[in-house]
Amino acid sequence: MRKPKMTLKQFLKELEKHSVTMVIAGESKIRSGGEIGRFGDPTQHCPITKVCKRITGFHFRPRYYLDAARQIGLSQKMAGVIVGAADKPLRKCGPKQKKVRRQMLKVLGLKESA
Numbered sequence: 001m002r003k004p005k006m007t008l009k010q011f012l013k014e015l016e017k018h019s020v021t022m023v024i025a026g027e028s029k030i031r032s033g034g035e036i037g038r039f040g041d042p043t044q045h046c047p048i049t050k051v052c053k054r055i056t057g058f059h060f061r062p063r064y065y066l067d068a069a070r071q072i073g074l075s076q077k078m079a080g081v082i083v084g085a086a087d088k089p090l091r092k093c094g095p096k097q098k099k100v101r102r103q104m105l106k107v108l109g110l111k112e113s114a
Contacts (some may be wrong), residue, residue, distance in 0.1 A: 006072050008100065011048075011072075011074060011082070012104065013107075014055060015107070030041070030083050046086055047070055047082055047104060048069050048079055049065055052068035052071050066079055081096050081100050083103060085100040
């Protein structure tokens with residue numbers, strides 16, 4: 001039986017619903033609950049691994065984001081866009097990544113840092 005496909009819109013709803021703490025482009029970002037994630041911290045999650053853990057209970061380290069994406073039904077192509085949008089500064093993102101980055105920041109209630 002095939003896993004249902006998760007769309008970007010569904011992913012963003014899950015990201016918002018869980019009010020997660022995200023590290024975006026190397027800077028600590030604080031979200032409700034006061035959690036902080038930093039690069040090099042073993043508790044850190046990328047947006048995809050964080051949503052996967054919240055939905056399924058499975059924990060994947062950030063570099064295994066494709067395994068986490070498969071677990072939640074997110075395409076590899078979209079997973080790459082999401083991770084690129086989260087990891088790169090806005091000025092280095094392509095058009096699709098810029099759009100996704102802005103959407104993630106919006107649902108998380110965060111602003112682009114200078």
